[in-house]
Amino acid sequence: MGVKLTALLKSPWVFHLSTGSCNNCDIEVLDCLTPRFDIERFGMLLAGSVRHADVLLVTGSANRKSMERVKKLYEQVPKPCLVVAIGECALSRGLFIDSYNCPVPVDKIIPVDVYIPGCPPRPEAIIAGIVKLIEKVKAPAQ
Protein backbone atom coordinates (compact mmCIF):
# COMPACT_ATOMS: atom_id res chain seq x y z
CA MET A 1 0.00 0.00 0.00
CA GLY A 2 1.61 3.15 -1.20
CA VAL A 3 1.65 6.83 -0.53
CA LYS A 4 -1.35 7.34 -2.74
CA LEU A 5 -3.55 5.13 -0.60
CA THR A 6 -2.26 6.70 2.60
CA ALA A 7 -3.21 10.09 1.27
CA LEU A 8 -6.66 8.90 0.32
CA LEU A 9 -7.27 7.58 3.79
CA LYS A 10 -7.20 11.08 5.33
CA SER A 11 -10.79 11.08 4.29
CA PRO A 12 -11.92 7.72 2.93
CA TRP A 13 -15.02 7.84 0.83
CA VAL A 14 -17.02 4.71 1.33
CA PHE A 15 -19.33 2.99 -1.09
CA HIS A 16 -21.83 0.75 0.62
CA LEU A 17 -22.73 -2.37 -1.35
CA SER A 18 -25.37 -4.80 -0.12
CA THR A 19 -25.16 -8.16 -1.87
CA GLY A 20 -28.48 -9.51 -0.72
CA SER A 21 -28.23 -9.15 3.02
CA CYS A 22 -31.10 -9.06 5.50
CA ASN A 23 -30.45 -5.29 5.86
CA ASN A 24 -29.42 -5.59 9.49
CA CYS A 25 -25.77 -4.88 8.73
CA ASP A 26 -26.87 -2.06 6.46
CA ILE A 27 -28.82 -0.49 9.28
CA GLU A 28 -25.77 -0.71 11.54
CA VAL A 29 -23.68 0.93 8.85
CA LEU A 30 -26.21 3.73 8.61
CA ASP A 31 -26.17 3.97 12.39
CA CYS A 32 -22.45 4.75 12.20
CA LEU A 33 -23.29 7.85 10.21
CA THR A 34 -25.77 9.21 12.75
CA PRO A 35 -24.64 11.92 15.22
CA ARG A 36 -24.43 9.36 17.99
CA PHE A 37 -21.47 7.56 16.45
CA ASP A 38 -20.56 10.22 13.91
CA ILE A 39 -18.10 8.36 11.76
CA GLU A 40 -17.52 11.58 9.82
CA ARG A 41 -15.11 12.71 12.49
CA PHE A 42 -12.68 10.22 10.93
CA GLY A 43 -13.38 11.80 7.57
CA MET A 44 -15.51 8.95 6.31
CA LEU A 45 -18.27 9.83 3.92
CA LEU A 46 -20.69 7.72 1.98
CA ALA A 47 -20.07 8.14 -1.73
CA GLY A 48 -22.97 8.14 -4.11
CA SER A 49 -21.10 6.34 -6.86
CA VAL A 50 -18.57 3.57 -6.66
CA ARG A 51 -16.33 5.57 -9.01
CA HIS A 52 -15.85 8.17 -6.30
CA ALA A 53 -15.08 5.65 -3.59
CA ASP A 54 -11.84 4.67 -1.87
CA VAL A 55 -13.35 1.94 0.26
CA LEU A 56 -15.83 -0.67 -0.90
CA LEU A 57 -17.96 -1.85 1.99
CA VAL A 58 -19.66 -5.19 1.36
CA THR A 59 -22.50 -6.67 3.39
CA GLY A 60 -24.52 -9.79 2.77
CA SER A 61 -23.81 -13.25 1.42
CA ALA A 62 -23.14 -12.85 -2.26
CA ASN A 63 -25.54 -14.99 -4.24
CA ARG A 64 -25.19 -16.25 -7.76
CA LYS A 65 -26.71 -13.16 -9.28
CA SER A 66 -25.08 -10.50 -7.11
CA MET A 67 -21.64 -12.16 -7.50
CA GLU A 68 -21.49 -10.78 -11.02
CA ARG A 69 -22.47 -7.32 -9.79
CA VAL A 70 -19.82 -7.40 -7.06
CA LYS A 71 -17.16 -8.19 -9.63
CA LYS A 72 -18.34 -5.41 -11.93
CA LEU A 73 -18.41 -2.86 -9.12
CA TYR A 74 -14.98 -3.87 -7.91
CA GLU A 75 -13.62 -3.27 -11.39
CA GLN A 76 -15.07 0.24 -11.33
CA VAL A 77 -13.51 1.36 -8.05
CA PRO A 78 -10.48 3.62 -8.69
CA LYS A 79 -7.40 1.69 -7.59
CA PRO A 80 -5.85 1.52 -5.08
CA CYS A 81 -8.90 0.73 -3.03
CA LEU A 82 -9.75 -1.18 0.10
CA VAL A 83 -12.53 -3.70 0.62
CA VAL A 84 -14.26 -4.13 3.97
CA ALA A 85 -16.55 -7.10 4.57
CA ILE A 86 -19.12 -6.48 7.29
CA GLY A 87 -21.16 -9.13 9.03
CA GLU A 88 -21.14 -12.89 9.26
CA CYS A 89 -22.81 -13.31 5.86
CA ALA A 90 -20.09 -11.42 4.01
CA LEU A 91 -17.39 -13.30 5.95
CA SER A 92 -18.57 -16.88 5.64
CA ARG A 93 -22.21 -16.68 4.49
CA GLY A 94 -23.52 -17.35 8.01
CA LEU A 95 -26.45 -19.72 7.97
CA PHE A 96 -26.67 -19.54 4.19
CA ILE A 97 -23.47 -21.56 3.82
CA ASP A 98 -25.32 -24.59 2.42
CA SER A 99 -27.66 -22.57 0.25
CA TYR A 100 -27.89 -23.51 -3.40
CA ASN A 101 -27.70 -19.82 -4.21
CA CYS A 102 -24.56 -18.86 -2.24
CA PRO A 103 -21.71 -20.97 -3.63
CA VAL A 104 -18.65 -18.96 -2.52
CA PRO A 105 -17.92 -16.35 0.17
CA VAL A 106 -17.21 -12.74 -0.78
CA ASP A 107 -13.45 -13.03 -0.24
CA LYS A 108 -13.22 -15.66 -3.00
CA ILE A 109 -14.82 -13.20 -5.41
CA ILE A 110 -12.84 -10.04 -4.63
CA PRO A 111 -9.85 -9.45 -2.30
CA VAL A 112 -11.00 -8.36 1.16
CA ASP A 113 -8.78 -6.26 3.46
CA VAL A 114 -10.80 -6.11 6.65
CA TYR A 115 -13.27 -8.57 8.13
CA ILE A 116 -15.72 -7.26 10.72
CA PRO A 117 -17.60 -10.19 12.28
CA GLY A 118 -20.97 -10.01 13.98
CA CYS A 119 -24.57 -10.61 13.14
CA PRO A 120 -24.90 -7.69 12.87
CA PRO A 121 -21.69 -6.06 14.19
CA ARG A 122 -22.27 -3.15 16.52
CA PRO A 123 -21.41 0.31 15.21
CA GLU A 124 -18.50 0.38 17.67
CA ALA A 125 -17.12 -2.78 16.08
CA ILE A 126 -17.44 -1.29 12.61
CA ILE A 127 -15.67 1.90 13.69
CA ALA A 128 -12.95 -0.09 15.46
CA GLY A 129 -12.40 -2.22 12.38
CA ILE A 130 -12.09 0.72 10.05
CA VAL A 131 -9.85 2.68 12.39
CA LYS A 132 -7.56 -0.35 12.61
CA LEU A 133 -7.52 -0.51 8.84
CA ILE A 134 -6.53 3.14 8.55
CA GLU A 135 -3.75 2.69 11.09
CA LYS A 136 -2.47 -0.38 9.34
CA VAL A 137 -2.33 1.46 6.05
CA LYS A 138 -0.63 4.50 7.57
CA ALA A 139 1.96 2.56 9.55
CA PRO A 140 4.55 1.85 6.81
CA ALA A 141 4.61 5.50 5.73
CA GLN A 142 5.60 6.79 9.14
Next chain:
Amino acid sequence: MKREDVLKGLKERFAGDILEFSEKSPKRLYIEIKAESIKKVALYLYKDLGCRFNIASGMDMRRHFEILYHFLLEDLNVQISLRVKLLKPSKMSSPAVGGGGSMDPPPTTGGNDLVLPEIDSLAPLFEAANWVERELHELLGLNFRGHPDLRKLLLPDDWPQGVYPLRQDYKEWDPNAIRDRGV
Protein backbone atom coordinates in the same frame (compact mmCIF):
# COMPACT_ATOMS: atom_id res chain seq x y z
CA MET B 1 -73.74 -13.13 2.42
CA LYS B 2 -73.27 -15.18 5.55
CA ARG B 3 -70.29 -17.34 6.29
CA GLU B 4 -72.38 -20.51 6.53
CA ASP B 5 -74.03 -19.85 3.18
CA VAL B 6 -70.67 -19.38 1.48
CA LEU B 7 -69.29 -22.60 2.91
CA LYS B 8 -72.44 -24.54 2.11
CA GLY B 9 -72.48 -23.14 -1.41
CA LEU B 10 -68.87 -24.16 -1.91
CA LYS B 11 -69.49 -27.68 -0.66
CA GLU B 12 -72.56 -28.16 -2.82
CA ARG B 13 -71.19 -26.62 -5.96
CA PHE B 14 -67.92 -28.56 -5.92
CA ALA B 15 -69.10 -31.78 -4.30
CA GLY B 16 -67.29 -33.82 -6.94
CA ASP B 17 -64.05 -31.86 -6.75
CA ILE B 18 -63.48 -31.49 -3.03
CA LEU B 19 -61.49 -34.26 -1.40
CA GLU B 20 -61.23 -32.79 2.07
CA PHE B 21 -62.85 -29.81 3.72
CA SER B 22 -61.37 -28.69 7.00
CA GLU B 23 -61.97 -25.60 9.12
CA LYS B 24 -58.91 -25.11 11.26
CA SER B 25 -60.34 -21.99 12.86
CA PRO B 26 -63.14 -19.52 12.10
CA LYS B 27 -60.69 -17.57 9.96
CA ARG B 28 -58.85 -20.42 8.30
CA LEU B 29 -60.25 -22.84 5.78
CA TYR B 30 -58.38 -25.59 3.95
CA ILE B 31 -60.01 -27.23 0.98
CA GLU B 32 -58.25 -30.09 -0.71
CA ILE B 33 -59.37 -30.44 -4.28
CA LYS B 34 -58.54 -32.55 -7.29
CA ALA B 35 -55.70 -31.14 -9.34
CA GLU B 36 -57.73 -31.07 -12.55
CA SER B 37 -60.48 -28.90 -11.05
CA ILE B 38 -58.22 -26.13 -9.75
CA LYS B 39 -59.17 -23.76 -12.54
CA LYS B 40 -62.92 -23.79 -12.00
CA VAL B 41 -62.69 -23.63 -8.21
CA ALA B 42 -60.22 -20.76 -8.37
CA LEU B 43 -62.40 -18.97 -10.92
CA TYR B 44 -65.44 -19.30 -8.67
CA LEU B 45 -63.54 -18.01 -5.63
CA TYR B 46 -62.04 -15.14 -7.55
CA LYS B 47 -64.89 -13.99 -9.79
CA ASP B 48 -68.07 -14.99 -7.95
CA LEU B 49 -67.06 -14.74 -4.30
CA GLY B 50 -64.70 -11.81 -4.91
CA CYS B 51 -61.72 -13.34 -3.11
CA ARG B 52 -58.31 -11.77 -3.30
CA PHE B 53 -55.54 -14.09 -4.49
CA ASN B 54 -52.71 -13.75 -2.00
CA ILE B 55 -50.00 -16.18 -3.03
CA ALA B 56 -49.38 -19.79 -3.87
CA SER B 57 -46.88 -21.87 -1.97
CA GLY B 58 -45.38 -25.14 -3.05
CA MET B 59 -43.62 -27.89 -1.20
CA ASP B 60 -42.00 -31.21 -1.94
CA MET B 61 -43.66 -33.72 0.38
CA ARG B 62 -41.51 -36.68 -0.78
CA ARG B 63 -44.46 -38.72 -2.11
CA HIS B 64 -46.13 -35.82 -3.85
CA PHE B 65 -45.86 -32.11 -4.49
CA GLU B 66 -48.30 -29.93 -2.65
CA ILE B 67 -49.43 -26.50 -3.79
CA LEU B 68 -51.48 -24.25 -1.56
CA TYR B 69 -53.34 -21.43 -3.26
CA HIS B 70 -54.19 -18.85 -0.63
CA PHE B 71 -57.30 -16.75 -1.17
CA LEU B 72 -58.58 -14.11 1.19
CA LEU B 73 -62.32 -13.51 1.38
CA GLU B 74 -62.25 -10.01 2.78
CA ASP B 75 -65.99 -9.58 3.40
CA LEU B 76 -66.01 -12.43 5.90
CA ASN B 77 -62.33 -12.30 6.85
CA VAL B 78 -61.75 -15.91 5.93
CA GLN B 79 -58.50 -17.22 4.54
CA ILE B 80 -59.27 -20.00 2.09
CA SER B 81 -56.38 -22.24 1.08
CA LEU B 82 -56.88 -24.60 -1.82
CA ARG B 83 -54.64 -27.60 -1.41
CA VAL B 84 -53.63 -29.56 -4.48
CA LYS B 85 -51.54 -32.69 -4.46
CA LEU B 86 -49.52 -33.54 -7.55
CA LEU B 87 -48.21 -37.06 -7.73
CA LYS B 88 -44.58 -37.51 -8.65
CA PRO B 89 -44.10 -39.38 -11.89
CA SER B 90 -42.42 -42.67 -11.05
CA LYS B 91 -39.55 -41.91 -13.40
CA MET B 92 -38.41 -39.00 -11.28
CA SER B 93 -37.85 -41.04 -8.16
CA SER B 94 -35.25 -43.22 -9.86
CA PRO B 95 -31.85 -41.55 -9.43
CA ALA B 96 -30.36 -42.38 -12.83
CA VAL B 97 -32.48 -40.13 -15.08
CA GLY B 98 -30.10 -37.16 -15.23
CA GLY B 99 -28.45 -35.93 -18.40
CA GLY B 100 -29.99 -32.48 -18.49
CA GLY B 101 -27.16 -30.48 -16.95
CA SER B 102 -25.33 -28.42 -19.51
CA MET B 103 -22.05 -27.75 -17.72
CA ASP B 104 -21.33 -30.54 -15.23
CA PRO B 105 -21.84 -34.21 -14.45
CA PRO B 106 -25.53 -35.00 -14.80
CA PRO B 107 -27.55 -34.06 -11.73
CA THR B 108 -29.71 -36.71 -10.14
CA THR B 109 -32.82 -34.55 -10.12
CA GLY B 110 -35.16 -34.78 -13.06
CA GLY B 111 -33.33 -33.81 -16.19
CA ASN B 112 -36.23 -34.29 -18.56
CA ASP B 113 -38.93 -31.67 -18.80
CA LEU B 114 -41.40 -34.21 -20.12
CA VAL B 115 -41.84 -35.90 -16.76
CA LEU B 116 -42.62 -32.77 -14.75
CA PRO B 117 -45.84 -32.92 -12.77
CA GLU B 118 -48.47 -30.79 -14.43
CA ILE B 119 -51.32 -28.57 -13.33
CA ASP B 120 -53.44 -25.95 -15.05
CA SER B 121 -52.07 -22.43 -14.87
CA LEU B 122 -54.10 -19.75 -13.14
CA ALA B 123 -52.20 -16.92 -14.84
CA PRO B 124 -54.80 -16.56 -17.62
CA LEU B 125 -57.46 -15.95 -14.94
CA PHE B 126 -55.57 -13.40 -12.87
CA GLU B 127 -52.20 -11.81 -13.50
CA ALA B 128 -51.16 -12.21 -9.85
CA ALA B 129 -50.54 -15.91 -10.40
CA ASN B 130 -48.04 -15.29 -13.18
CA TRP B 131 -44.83 -14.72 -11.25
CA VAL B 132 -45.48 -17.17 -8.46
CA GLU B 133 -46.06 -19.91 -11.01
CA ARG B 134 -42.80 -19.05 -12.69
CA GLU B 135 -41.13 -19.31 -9.31
CA LEU B 136 -42.72 -22.67 -8.54
CA HIS B 137 -41.71 -23.85 -11.98
CA GLU B 138 -38.02 -23.07 -11.56
CA LEU B 139 -37.61 -23.99 -7.89
CA LEU B 140 -39.76 -27.12 -7.67
CA GLY B 141 -39.98 -28.21 -11.29
CA LEU B 142 -43.73 -28.09 -11.74
CA ASN B 143 -45.25 -27.48 -15.13
CA PHE B 144 -48.13 -25.05 -15.48
CA ARG B 145 -50.29 -25.86 -18.48
CA GLY B 146 -51.34 -22.74 -20.37
CA HIS B 147 -48.97 -20.33 -18.65
CA PRO B 148 -48.22 -17.45 -21.03
CA ASP B 149 -44.49 -17.13 -20.29
CA LEU B 150 -42.79 -19.83 -18.22
CA ARG B 151 -39.30 -18.33 -18.06
CA LYS B 152 -36.92 -18.27 -15.11
CA LEU B 153 -37.77 -15.66 -12.50
CA LEU B 154 -35.18 -15.75 -9.72
CA LEU B 155 -32.44 -18.17 -10.65
CA PRO B 156 -29.48 -16.98 -12.72
CA ASP B 157 -29.42 -17.62 -16.44
CA ASP B 158 -26.56 -20.11 -16.25
CA TRP B 159 -28.45 -22.39 -13.85
CA PRO B 160 -28.41 -25.90 -15.35
CA GLN B 161 -31.54 -27.22 -16.97
CA GLY B 162 -33.50 -29.75 -14.98
CA VAL B 163 -32.05 -28.96 -11.55
CA TYR B 164 -34.69 -27.87 -9.05
CA PRO B 165 -33.21 -26.54 -5.80
CA LEU B 166 -36.22 -26.87 -3.50
CA ARG B 167 -36.77 -30.55 -4.20
CA GLN B 168 -35.96 -33.06 -1.51
CA ASP B 169 -33.55 -34.93 -3.77
CA TYR B 170 -31.56 -31.81 -4.71
CA LYS B 171 -27.83 -32.45 -4.73
CA GLU B 172 -24.96 -30.02 -4.96
CA TRP B 173 -24.15 -29.73 -8.66
CA ASP B 174 -21.57 -26.92 -8.70
CA PRO B 175 -18.00 -28.26 -8.46
CA ASN B 176 -16.73 -24.76 -7.57
CA ALA B 177 -18.96 -24.33 -4.53
CA ILE B 178 -17.17 -24.06 -1.18
CA ARG B 179 -19.18 -25.43 1.74
CA ASP B 180 -16.83 -24.94 4.67
CA ARG B 181 -15.96 -21.84 6.61
CA GLY B 182 -12.24 -22.24 6.17
CA VAL B 183 -11.44 -22.40 9.87
